[in-house]
Amino acid sequence: MKVIELSDEQYAILEAAARKGHETLDQLIARMVDGLADAEGPIYYTDEQFLRALGADDEEIAELSPIANADE
Numbered sequence: 001m002k003v004i005e006l007s008d009e010q011y012a013i014l015e016a017a018a019r020k021g022h023e024t025l026d027q028l029i030a031r032m033v034d035g036l037a038d039a040e041g042p043i044y045y046t047d048e049q050f051l052r053a054l055g056a057d058d059e060e061i062a063e064l065s066p067i068a069n070a071d072e
Helices: 008-020 025-037 047-053 058-068
Strands: none
Touching (some): 008 047
16 A cells, blocks of 8 residues: 655645545545546646546636645
8 A cells, every 4th residue: 555645735625526526535536546547548737627627617616726726
């Protein structure tokens, strides 16, 4: 088993995305890893692209953007 450390902000973003998709955090991460394992899987260059791929709308992205950009 490997451990990945996330900032509180990063964890909150993933947690919110999982809730939005009616998934557990484990399910969301497994789906993300499965997508990456596919050679033709998507690549997201911005947080907004990633959140939209998870089904977030403009309001949710606006709500999560301050959290995502807190480290910048």
